[in-house]
Amino acid sequence: MEESTINSSILGTKEYWENLYQQEINNYLDHSDPGEIWFGKGLTMKMVKWIKSKSSQLLPDDGDQIKILDLGCGNGHLLYSLYQQGYTDLTGLDYADKSIKLVNQMASDLGIVNNLKTYVADVLTLYKSNLIPERIKFNLIIDKGTFDAICLNPDLDLNQVKSDYLATLEAILFKGRSFFMIASCNWTKDELINMFTKSSQSFLSLYDEIETPQFSFGGSKGNNVTCLIFQRLS
Structure with missing residues (x-):
């Protein structure tokens, strides 16, 4: 299959974020406005609802809390939504220092500092860094547009991006029963499946899909946003 490409954009640069x-x-400091909800509140609610519905599958074998990582957490809206549903082992990671500063400020104001860990880190180099201790692995990793933004960076090689991204997922997902949820507006369902299940280094299989609004054009149907869940194979 021919490798898919997308056009570069300022949205792929750290300076923009x-x-x-x-x-x-x-x-936020002036008006208590937490900012934009990436892909909208509706998708966030669907993602949280899916997680709630699959809690028994996500629960670790030792009965401990479900460990959830928001990969590219932005303003932390998804993390706060999960906390409101009873999830208390939450981690947010973003390469933009200002993002984590905002998340920490809001977490302090909301009184959830003890349930939220945050890191400033680049997902593409995380697998070869010691920023997150070796003992920390996650049952569920969520990407709500971060992979999209990374792929838009004009200075990065797309094939290397995919390789480094998969390496990080492999390094921080629990082996066995763990899941990776990704929402994308740049890649189709088939493209995401191809990237995450058919590469030589792949360790994931498609597990489920969250329904998103469809559009019709020229007799064909598509989705503005695709949201897939993959399970770790081993």
């Missing part, structure tokens, strides 16, 4: 989250910090 640092500037954006500085604006969101200012808005």
